[in-house]
Amino acid sequence: MNTVLVDFDELISRLDLPAKIRLLTGADMWSLPPLPEIGLDRLVMSDGPIGVRGEHWSAADPSIALPSPTALAATWDVELVGRAGLLLAQEARRKGVHVLLAPTLNLHRSPLGGRHFECFSEDPYLTGEIGAAYVEGVQEGGVATTPKHFVANDFETDRYTVDVRVGERALREVYLRPFERVVRAGAWGLMTAYNGVNGTTMTEHAELVNGVLKGEWGFDGCVVSDWTAVRSTEAAALGGTDVAMPGPSGPWGRRLEAAVREGRVPESAVDDRVRRILRLAERAGALHPAGERPAGPAGAPQAAPGGPAEVAGAGGIDRVAGGGEIDGVALAREVAARAFTLLTNDGVLPLAPGTRIALIGAAAREARVMGGGSAQVFPEHVVSPLAGLTGRAEVTYALGTDPRVRLSPLPGPVTAQFLDRDGALLAEQPLATGEARWIGHLPPGVDGARLAEVRLLAAYRAEVSGEHELSVIGAGAFRLTVNGESVLDAEIVPEAGDPAAAFLSPPERRVAVPMTAGQTYELTLAHPSGRLGGLAIVSFTLGHADPSPGEDELLAEAMRAATACDVAIVVAATTPEVESEGFDRADLRLPGRQDELISAVAAANPRTVVVVNAGSPVELPWRDEVAAVLLTWFPGQEAGSALADVLLGAAEPGGRLPTTWPARLADAPVTAVTPVDGRVVYDEGVDIGYPAWRRSGAEPAFWFGHGLGYTTWSYDSIAAEGTTVTVAVTNTGDRPGREVVQVYAGPRRTLAGFDVVTAEPGQTVLTTVFLSERAFQVWEDGWRTVEGEHTVAAGRSAADLRLSATVKI
Secondary structure: OOOOOOOHHHHHHOOOHHHHHHOOEOOOOOEEOOEHHHOEOOEEEEEOOOOOOOOOOOOOOOOOOOOOHHHHHHHOOHHHHHHHHHHHHHHHHHOOOOEEEOOEOOOOOOOOOOOHHHOOOOOHHHHHHHHHHHHHHHHHOOOEEOOEOEOOOOOOOOOOOOEEEOOHHHHHHHHOHHHHHHHHOOOOEEEEOOOEEOOEEHHHOHHHHHHHHHHHOOOOOEEEEOOOOOOOOHHHHHHOOOEEOOOOOOOOHHHHHHHHHOOOOOHHHHHHHHHHHHHHHHHOOOEOOOOOOOOOHHHOOOOOOOOOOOOEOOOOOEOOHHHOOOOHHHHHHHHHHHHOEEEEEOOOOOOOOOOEEEEEOHHHHOOOOOOOHHHOOOOOOOOOHHHHHEOOEEEEEEOOOOOOOOOEEOEEEEEEEEEEOOOOEEEEEEEEEOEEEEEOOOOOOOOOOOEEEEEEEEEEEOOOOEEEEEEEEEOEEEEEEEOOEEEEEEEEOOOOOOOOHHHHOOOEEEEEEEEOOOOEEEEEEEEEOEEEOOEEEEEEEEEEEOOOOOHHHHHHHHHHHHHHOOEEEEEEEOOOOOOOOOOOOOOOOOOOOHHHHHHHHHHHOOOEEEEEEOOOOOOOOOOOOOOEEEEOOOOOOOHHHHHHHHHOOOOOOOOOOOOOEOOOHHHOOOOOOOOEOOEEEOOOOOOOOHHHHHHHOOOOOEOOOOOEOOOOEEEEEEEEEOOEEEEEEEEOOOOOEEEEEEEEEOOOOEEEEEEEEEEOOOOEEEEEEEOOHHHHEEEOOOEEEOOOEEEEEEEEEOOEEEEEEEEEO
């Protein structure tokens, strides 16, 4: 490790006020400016959390795509999450990234939260432990993290302006607790949220940022705003946020300089921010005050995603365990299988060799492997369930029903052309599909000041005759031609709401075009370029769908396939219109006619397995009609390979629910995500998730912590002394297995510890779980330990606690 002590105060003394203030605002969409005079490199940030997108929001710059954060939490495996963090660090350094804008520590307070796939859990303890493992893994690889969004950004509706009203006890025991845990884990950064808390927007919240985070918890890292969240000069400058992103425009700059010169903001506040930025840069290998330039992100060579890469940390030290490279494809597959959560199983799984499979569903052929918005990356490949099972089993595929609201991107090759106002070609770039997206950074050779139009060109060969659908997904003016003839010329205007929705969930316009099988059609989609706040923005998609025989015929075809095979596997999924950044969910139903499809297939073949591809809870009204229900979350790029492993028994579904799944939305004890008079009141207090279900008396479909494997377990004994709990469990089945031993304790009998154990058939294993003092504390104007006797319980879920002991605290 680099042992050279950096004198930050001496470096700061070399800078004048304009240079210091310039460092506090982004130089562009994703970076802070370099200061060569003190050895500071350009400091690059990138969205996560399932991969490292880098500075180019484009498929031209591919990334490894791990499973969603809900999947990471479903593993309950801190060692595995730590390895995922190391892989992300390796990817970051390959892409020249110093700071990963992840993980998301907000809680699943209401099942309607539209961005819950990017969070871990409803439980603050599990969120904190998984989050800490993620932070430690990434930072062990020499790359900074910024856990987000501090704090109470637990829903998306009106997130820029909403004021969350939450009591001090709930704030401390529930919503702040995961952030406190990752600060103890040594997080180098943290991101403030858009929303307000108890009347003050978070980028200006001196009480929570300066008082609790930096003061009480002793956080010495750098606080970065969510993008465009800093909207004031003095209030934000005094409120504790250190960096306003993006830039170069914003409310600081010359206005902040004037505020300092006029005495409204002390220069010491600016110096503290600069010191924190320099400390972050030094930790991430971007500060070289003595002139040394060890290999690191700024000059890291590009390599294939997941392949060999420079992984030197600050000071050039190899941070990857054992000095070797991590195989990103293999790890993505391992994490996915470990996360898959088997809710029910009548014995149909794992499938016997030679089983004939009817594979059904749009998501079986075109897998949705990640959520939308900031969590999106562009993997080199995606293994669909159909591709994963083909060659490993006898498979008959049927679409069944198509729930997608928007058409899929036109399959490539597609060429993007960048033109100036005179129609001169600035650059061309090949695309794998009809999705065109560049935010903040344009392709090499494209001068944003000259760019006037972006065109997509494709030669599409029709495979079937009939009415094909083409679509334009985006905001602004578009002209679509087929063989030179205009078929759509329109201005597409997004609905009012979240400003980011125009890019994260844009509107769509469709047109029907007759095509003949075997013929090639020249497609051109032209769109004027746009700039937003000085940033280049290109974000639109050319979509396509083959002619359809109609939903009724598709359902009938699926039933025929199910009847003809030994087992039917229906892959059901949410869509980007249901789970994404920028909006919340209206209900928990699977979109389209998927529930109807599942019931129909189950009626045709009672040996029906339903694979649910969703980032957070959906209603499962048919769960008693089918033979098995398997959750795959958003499973990342190796989805199909991992699914085949689990269905065929090569791997055990290792997941346990990180969030309680309601049978019906109406049963959920906490649901409100829509502001009233600009506020959302957390009037349920400390009881969210499974404690709220207990209090309500309602029965969910599946409790927090639930999950089956391919073997069975007995819980044999428990011994507890103080905060040390030892549990003995035995694998009572006929194959090796993995069990998550969960320990609940404290005044509200909440999760206080857990451990993952493995055992051979008939083997008994002991696990010792160490509980923290916090498990027995409540917040009453400070942390108070509830002294006396407490029950400590161990089991398989929050509702399946099989052993208990009494401890005295």
